[in-house]
Amino acid sequence: MGERAVPRYSRIVVELRRRIETGELAPGDRLPSTREITKQWGVAMATATKVLTELRREGLVRAVPGVGTVVEAPGRPVRAARPASAPGPGPGGTADATPVPSGLTLERIVAAAVTVADAEGLAAVSMRRVAGELRAAPMSLYRHVADKDDLLTRMMDTAIAEHPLPAAPPQGWRAAIELAARQLWELFRRHPWFAPALSVTRPQLVTSALPYSEWILAVLHSHGLDLHSAFTAHLMLLNYARGIAVNLEAEREAEAHSGLDSEEWTDLQEPALLEVLATGRFPALSRLAAAGYHLDLDALFEFGLQRLLDGLASLLDESSAD
Structure with a gap:
């Protein structure tokens, strides 16, 4: 059991955490992308995603739209998001608890949402989370998108637009x-x-x-x-x-x-499957399993x-x- 008792993603997390703590990866340095992790460690994309998610949960890294996942600066203050029910600034009124960056645009909002979704899945995308990635007040996003459904449609639109079809189809x-x-x-x-x-x-x-x-x-x-x-x-x-x-x-x-990635999960199910196949009721499946x-x-x-x-x-x- 020894080696297999530790999930693959945990071993990669330990290695990347070591690089961060020793300064091999300095604040602001970009971590390997999920695709680079899959190639370097030979793991599935889901495993690579969990690695970055765990490091982000520990506060060691953060996602930067248009850049990727970078090492977080030590001791960097994390601003608490303003509650969604808190009023925004009126004309000449009090500013939001979290200042809205002057460069907040629809493009940056959508890019941040896509970055979060790519790294952690769609369930991780919320107006509050996207605002946090942009160091903005959650309510400030509603000046650019109507709601989460509107944001999702714009995310899909942006993702497809990145790789358009060629101007003319090939022959045939x-x-x-x-x-x-x-x-x-x-x-x-x-x-x-x-x-x-x-x-x-x-x-x-x-x-x-x-x-x-x-x-x-x-x-x-x-x-x-x-x-x-x-x-x-x-x-x-x-x-x-x-x-x-x-x-x-x-x-x-x-x-x-x-x-567990899919291969590790399948390995755990194999004994039960072989026990069923040993009954001889499924000869074709038995031959396939053997091959x-x-x-x-x-x-x-x-x-x-x-x-x-x-x-x-x-x-x-x-x-x-x-």
């Missing part, structure tokens, strides 16, 4: 649809909170997402599908990518609660995407024949 309908679908998948990968926040039945007006809809509609319609069928195909592809991507945020939350199976969400997405496109190919052939 399949290559064009693959490009849009894979770019959407990468968006979900970069921002695990995005997929569960995105509603299919009550879609938010995310203007940066409209080019995706227009792209797929135009491509499929130009190859023979009527607009109604083309839009249905678009929703099918969108919800397929979203359906796999919701596991990213769910896995991050599960690891935060259990302290070993590694769940890779990227591979799963790609496998399903190709099968969906195969189905669209048949539909396009039928449309052409008609």
